[in-house]
Amino acid sequence: MSSSSTEKPLVYLILGASGSGRREIVADLIEGGLAETDRPVVLLASNETASEADARLGAVVRWTWVDKRIEAGPPDGASHVFFIVDGRANPVDQIEALKPWLAGVGAELARIICVVNCRLAEQHPELLAWYDACIHFSDIVLLNRREGVANKWLSEFRRRYEDLFMPCLFEFVKEGRVKNPALLIEPQPRRMSLYFDEDGSLAVLPEETEYEITDEDGNPVEAGEKENEDDEDTGPEVDPYFALDAAGRRSKRIPDVAKFLS
Numbered sequence: 023m024s025s026s027s028t029e030k031p032l033v034y035l036i037l038g039a040s041g042s043g044r045r046e047i048v049a050d051l052i053e054g055g056l057a058e059t060d061r062p063v064v065l066l067a068s069n070e071t072a073s074e075a076d077a078r079l080g081a082v083v084r085w086t087w088v089d090k091r092i093e094a095g096p097p098d099g100a101s102h103v104f105f106i107v108d109g110r111a112n113p114v115d116q117i118e119a120l121k122p123w124l125a126g127v128g129a130e131l132a133r134i135i136c137v138v139n140c141r142l143a144e145q146h147p148e149l150l151a152w153y154d155a156c157i158h159f160s161d162i163v164l165l166n167r168r169e170g171v172a173n174k175w176l177s178e179f180r181r182r183y184e185d186l187f188m189p190c191l192f193e194f195v196k197e198g199r200v201k202n203p204a205l206l207i208e209p210q211p212r213r214m215s216l217y218f219d220e221d222g223s224l225a226v227l228p229e230e231t232e233y234e235i236t237d238e239d240g241n242p243v244e245a246g247e248k249e250n251e252d253d254e255d256t257g258p259e260v261d262p263y264f265a266l267d268a269a270g271r272r273s274k275r276i277p278d279v280a281k282f283l284s
Contacts, residue, residue, distance in 0.1 A: 030130040031063075032209055033103045035120060037156045038137035039279050040070060040109030043166045046198035047137055048104045049078035055203030056102060063100040067108035075198070087111060092119045096127035102207070103129060110280040113152075114263045114272065117159050121218060131218050132209035136160040137195075139167045142282065144175050150182075152276045155263055157183060157190060161212040166195040188214055217261045 034051075038044050045066075052062050068084045076082065085094035087108050097103045107116045117134075124131055136156040143149055157163055163183075165176065180192055189212045193200055200206055211219065265273040 030128055031097050031100045031103050032132035033105055033120075033124060033129045034132050034207060035117070035134045036104060036106045036137065037113050037117075037134065037160060038107075038109055039139050039142060039152075040283055042109065042137045042139040042142070043195070043198060044106055044109070044137045045073045045075040045079060047135075047164060047166065047195060047200065048106065049075050050199045051104070051203045051207055052080065052102075053078070053203075054199075055207045060101045061099055062102045062104065063097045065094055065097070065103060065105045067106060067111075069108060069110070070106065087116070090115050090119060092116070092123040094123070094127075097129065102132075110283060112276070112278075113156050113159075114276065117217070118264055130209075133161040133207065133211070134159050134213060135162045135164060135206070136190075137164045137166050138179075140165055140171045140176065140179075141167045141169070143179070144171050146282050148277055149279065149282060152279050155274070155276045157188060157214075158263060159213055159215045159217070160190045161210075162206050163190050163192045164195050164200065164206075165192065166198075168194070190214070215261050215263075216259075217264070 036044050036048060045064075048064060056062055063081045063083060064079045065083050065085045068086045081100075083094065083097070085092060085105075087093070105120070107113060120131070136153070136159075138153060143153060165179075168176065183190070183192070191206075191212055193206065263272070263274050267273045
């Protein structure tokens with residue numbers, strides 16, 4: 023469905039390891055899912071090597087990853103932005119950094135799409151935790167690079183997430199193409215994570231202003247007084263993949279995918 027009339031550009035975050043065929047799929051989504059009047063731009067991580075599919079992408083802008091921050095200017099004039107992450111770096115760090123970047127450039131997240139290199143995942147079972155993280159944030163999961171992969175493995179891989187009641191949609195990729203590109207870019211969230219759906223910010227009141235605190239019946243409550251001892255504000259819930267342990271490290275660790283790539 024075309025969204026060229028949307029004030030904010032729609033951003034599609036493309037997850038997956040380098041070499042998974044992400045640019046072929048993005049080209050297919052652009053060619054088969056957008057209208058001629060749409061203005062797509064592809065943001066490609068600066069260290070991703072050249073691909074034969076690049077010629078089909080149209081406008082390509084390289085972005086850089088600096089101090090766990092996305093360095094990329096606003097996609098001026100774009101109606102749809104396909105943001106391809108660094109496929110050798112930690113996807114959780116990049117997902118976390120995307121939210122402030124979206125706010126900074128005035129863009130809106132449409133969907134997160136994870137491209138699975140099935141051959142890579144089958145050969146290295148230890149990468150399952152890495153794909154778990156990507157799929158936790160994804161609306162769409164595309165199974166690519168399936169040549170030579172056992173059907174039993176494919177079935178078990180999908181069943182793993184179905185048994186966890188993951189809401190994301192699974193689709194097969196055949197020769198770099200998906201069955202219905204327009205359906206996949208429909209900006210309807212299907213992801214497990216609520217990171218992009220909640221503000222998570224707290225309002226700060228001016229120091230010189232005094233505000234009366236009342237209970238649910240409108241009765242004044244003294245500062246520091248608890249209406250209910252069991253009703254404590256624990257703050258906004260943190261996504262499990264962003265939670266930190268006592269040492270300031272991610273509580274949920276994922277493998278370094280770069281160690282498994284040639």
